[in-house]
Amino acid sequence: MSIALPVIQTEFAVKASVDFDQKLATCGIELRASRVDTLQINVGKLCNQACKHCHVDAGPARTEIMKRETAQQVIDAIRKFRITTVDITGGAPELNPSFRYLVRESRRIGSNVIVRHNLTVMFEPGQQDLSQFFREHAVEVVCSLPYFLEQQTDAQRGRGVFEKSIAALRRLNAAGYGIENTGLVLNLVYNPVGAFLPPAQESIEADFKRELMNRFGISFNRLFTITNMPIKRFLDYLRRSGNEERYMRKLVAAFNPATIDGLMCRNLVSVDWTGRLYDCDFNQMLELSVAPELPQKIADFDPEAFARRRIMTGSHCFGCTAGAGSSCGGAIREPNA
Amino acid sequence: MAYYEEDDLQRFSEIAKHRPDLFEKFMAWYQACQEDGALSRREKALIGLAVAHALQCPYCIDAFSQSCLEAGSNMEQMTEAIHMASAIRGGAALIHGLQSHNSVNKISM
Numbered sequence: 001m002s003i004a005l006p007v008i009q010t011e012f013a014v015k016a017s018v019d020f021d022q023k024l025a026t027c028g029i030e031l032r033a034s035r036v037d038t039l040q041i042n043v044g045k046l047c048n049q050a051c052k053h054c055h056v057d058a059g060p061a062r063t064e065i066m067k068r069e070t071a072q073q074v075i076d077a078i079r080k081f082r083i084t085t086v087d088i089t090g091g092a093p094e095l096n097p098s099f100r101y102l103v104r105e106s107r108r109i110g111s112n113v114i115v116r117h118n119l120t121v122m123f124e125p126g127q128q129d130l131s132q133f134f135r136e137h138a139v140e141v142v143c144s145l146p147y148f149l150e151q152q153t154d155a156q157r158g159r160g161v162f163e164k165s166i167a168a169l170r171r172l173n174a175a176g177y178g179i180e181n182t183g184l185v186l187n188l189v190y191n192p193v194g195a196f197l198p199p200a201q202e203s204i205e206a207d208f209k210r211e212l213m214n215r216f217g218i219s220f221n222r223l224f225t226i227t228n229m230p231i232k233r234f235l236d237y238l239r240r241s242g243n244e245e246r247y248m249r250k251l252v253a254a255f256n257p258a259t260i261d262g263l264m265c266r267n268l269v270s271v272d273w274t275g276r277l278y279d280c281d282f283n284q285m286l287e288l289s290v291a292p293e294l295p296q297k298i299a300d301f302d303p304e305a306f307a308r309r310r311i312m313t314g315s316h317c318f319g320c321t322a323g324a325g326s327s328c329g330g331a332i333r334e335p336n337a
Numbered sequence: 338m339a340y341y342e343e344d345d346l347q348r349f350s351e352i353a354k355h356r357p358d359l360f361e362k363f364m365a366w367y368q369a370c371q372e373d374g375a376l377s378r379r380e381k382a383l384i385g386l387a388v389a390h391a392l393q394c395p396y397c398i399d400a401f402s403q404s405c406l407e408a409g410s411n412m413e414q415m416t417e418a419i420h421m422a423s424a425i426r427g428g429a430a431l432i433h434g435l436q437s438h439n440s441v442n443k444i445s446m
Contacts (some may be wrong), residue, residue, distance in 0.1 A: 011429065149411060192406070199409030207409060249347070 014075075018252045020317040027257045031265075031311045033279075036303040038268035039065075040087040041074055042183075042281055043096040045273070048124050051144075051157045053191055055231040055285050058091040058126050065091070066273040070298070071098035071274055075105045077301045082109070087268070087328065088280060089116040094127055095292070107137045114140045119168035120161055131175040141177055142224070142328075143169070148211040152193045168330040169218045178220040187222045189330075195243040197254065197323050198225035201331040224330025227251075229282050229319045251318035259325030260333035265311045271298045279311045282319070346396045379408040386415055387422035 024031055034059075044065030047058035078086060086106040093115060094097050106113050115134065122130045134141055145165055146156045153162035169186075173179060178186030188208060192198050205223035212218040228234045230247060238244040269290075272280040275298040278284040289296055291310050324331030353360035371381055382404040389397030405415050 146412070149413075152411065159371055194406070196406045199379070199407055203377070204409040 009249060018315070018318075020313045020315055023252075023255060023318075024260075024313075027134070029174050029257060029260055031260065031263070031313065033269075033309045033311060034266045036081075036267065036269050036306050037083070038085040038087055038264075039074070039083045040089060040268050040270045040281060041093075041102065041283060042089050042272050043071075043091065043093045043102070045091050047091040047118065048093050048095065048121050048163065049092070049118055049158055051233070052237055053156055053193075053228045053234045055229045055282060056232055057232040057285070062091065063095050064273055066275075068098050068100055068101070071102055071276045073273060073297075073299045075102065075109075078106055078111055079109050081301070081325065082179065083111050083303075085114065086111045087114040087116070092118050092121040092124075094121050094130060095124065100133065103133075103137050103139060107139075112140065113137065114142055115317050117141050117143050118166040119143050119145065122168045123187060124163055131171045131177070132177060132188050134172075134177070135175045136183060140187070141172060142187045142189060143171075143172075143220075144191070145188045145208075146191045148208050148215065156191065156193045167252050169220070170216070173218055178218070180219075185221045185222060187221050190223055190225045191228055195228075195238055195241065195247045197250065197260065198227060198326070198331070201225040206233065210311060222330070224328075225324070225326070226328075226330060227319045227322055227326035229316050231282055231285050231316055236315060248315065248318070249322065251322045254322035256321055256323060256325060256333075259321045259332040262325060262327060263311075263320055264327040264329070265320075268328075269301070269303075269306055275299060277301065279309075283312055283314070284317055284318065286314060288314060290328060341395050343399070344404050346399060349396075364365075377408075379410055382408040383410060383414065383418040387418045390422040391426055 021031075042056070045056055045058045045062035046060070046065050047056075047062070048060055050059035074165045077083070086102070088099070088102060090096070094117070103113055103115070117134075121127055133139075143165075145153065146159070147153050150162040152161065153165065157165075169178075172186055175184070176182035177184045178198075190198060190204055190208070198204070201223065204225060208223050209220070212220070230238055230244070230251075235244070238247050265279040265283075268280070270281050270284050272278065272284050276284075277294070277296055277298060278288065279290055283289075289312070290306070291312060294305055294309055296303060320326050320332075350360070371378060371385075376384075382401060385397065385401040386405050389401045404413065405418075
């Protein structure tokens with residue numbers, strides 16, 4: 001594994017542009033789904049923040065959000081196929097008028113519900129009771145916090161975000177989230193603040209636990225490390241800063257076939273604000289729909305047809321297979337495992 | 338410094354060209370040194386960063402700055418490591434002042 005080395009590669013010049021499917025083929029791997037246990041719903045691009053690494057290009061001026069009719073179709077599919085886990089993301093999903101409907105109905109059906117929460121949305125108008133709403137529906141809350149220091153967090157997510165994020169985490173802790181024996185799960189997401197790979201998940205999680213407790217009295221359950229994807233706003237940053245080739249070369253050089261089994265595309269289906277289906281949220285942002293032989297819309301979804309489907313790929317997939325790997329649930333395995 | 342080329346860092350392994358056996362030995366040693374051991378990878382990356390500054394090697398500074406971030410260090414910790422290297426370099430220069438004093442004393446009345 002070249003990941004252990006700073007920059008020096010054992011191969012002569014590693015190319016930045018390598019075809020992902022070809023790379024899989026040279027390793028004798030065919031990438032197919034194994035099952036569908038998670039439906040990830042991206043309710044749209046509206047967000048109260050405009051983070052520099054956002055692969056969605058979300059922000060306050062975006063108007064693309066899921067309508068109630070589509071949300072109803074999503075709930076119909078969850079009910080019909082008894083989807084185990086519903087993972088709601090955006091944008092800031094809470095800003096969608098159908099957000100609470102999606103949570104309530106999914107929980108009524110019996111699905112586990114994960115909400116990808118940016119923390120600061122809690123201070124937006126009409127969101128004051130959000131921590132209580134999460135608690136009432138036993139939602140698993142996954143929060144973005146790229147670092148336990150203000151400078152790094154604000155550099156990625158905008159001025160003043162760190163301070164609000166700490167206040168929101170305190171509010172979640174006060175509601176019982178991240179507190180032992182409450183059963184209320186509060187997980188954090190670490191994204192590198194720049195063009196580099198995340199550190200080992202267990203190691204940085206220990207730092208976050210120690211520092212957030214010592215500095216702010218905050219506790220949480222797990223920290224997930226997620227690699228920045230060379231898509232939309234992060235890709236723009238890579239290009240503007242002259243880092244694109246170097247970053248892509250790094251992702252390709254760090255390709256780890258041991259991550260393939262745990263890739264999120266193997267057990268989830270992603271649906272966008274219009275009801276269109278994708279293999280993951282990253283493909284969604286690239287408008288790379290599920291394989292053409294499959295139903296394309298949530299209204300026609302059929303988990304049988306999707307269970308062993310072939311996965312659509314692109315060069316961005318190297319982001320999920322680099323080093324310890326990256327998924328919505330963080331690192332897939334330790335780099336040397 | 339015109340003689341340094343940033344892209345050369347990526348071409349480092351070309352040094353294997355005339356004696357691949359020696360480069361292979363170097364790589365095995367280099368890689369083994371950086372694995373988790375009695376010291377963590379993070380500590381080793383910080384040592385690498387400090388040594389890179391003491392040596393003033395721009396390739397090593399680039400490489401280990403990135404390694405430190407990827408090992409989970411922050412700028413505060415990295416800057417402390419750089420100060421350690423610099424302070425020791427400064428101290429090493431300063432202690433030679435006694436050599437100078439000794440020389441002067443030897444030839445002075």
